[in-house]
Amino acid sequence: MKASPSNLFEQPRRSRSLAHEVVLDIGEKIRSGVYQPGSKLPTEVEIMRHYGVSRTVVREAISRLQAAGIAQTRHGVGTFIVGNRESIGFKVDPDALVMIRELMAVLEMRASLETEAAGLAAMRRSEQDLEAMRQTLDQFWASIEQGGDTVELDVQFHKQIAMASANHYFSDVLDHLGNMVMPRARVGSGKLIRDTSAEYLRKICGEHETIYSAILRKDSRMARAAMHLHLGNSRERLRNAHNLAGSHDDDPMLP
Structure with a gap:
């Protein structure tokens, strides 16, 4: 039956x-x-x-x-x-909405900070910088296939771009933010549950590859665009998480 x-x-x-x-x-x-x-x-x-x-x-x-x-x-x-x-990369506890607002604010700041860092990295990167980024990306792909943790590799890649900008203030800010630089790291706290599916992680690493490719070619305009798109996608995932948790139309941080 x-x-x-x-x-x-x-x-x-x-x-x-x-x-x-x-x-x-x-x-x-x-x-x-x-x-x-x-x-x-x-x-x-x-x-x-x-x-x-x-x-x-x-x-x-x-x-x-x-x-x-x-x-x-x-x-x-x-x-x-x-x-x-x-489409449902996050499951949200209503008590975590304060954390989401905090992460959205961080992503807004990162959009300006890291977009410029990526552009400068494309112009100033050394061969050592490229080698370090390539190694991190290869480890990221391998970790996806092995079902390992990719959060630290994600954070590491962004910090390597900041270092490649040859402006220590970019990397200093990311170091100060710590795990707040990566929403996936914060949402593992138990209040938010991140989607660790291989498809989802491949999409993130694919966005990283686009950024790396632009830096490799010394294409500062494309590096900025790729980083801006990557962080915009992260913000959109948090918007979806907010919508699943419930509407707060009076909150300017969550349009």
């Missing part, structure tokens, strides 16, 4: 936000491949019965999925998954 759509759900954990719990459980189904892009979610009534929540809670949860670009409702037809596993 074919299982009904509602049977695909597992019993969720209880927390202060029922809508948040529904979002997390549906998100986990997408991450694990139970729901594929284009698949239809159970009806509002089925979700209500399974989770034991009101229609208001269900609609709020669906609204959050829509805001994150993961689901789309077609009136008279139903709600469908339109995002993929990478």
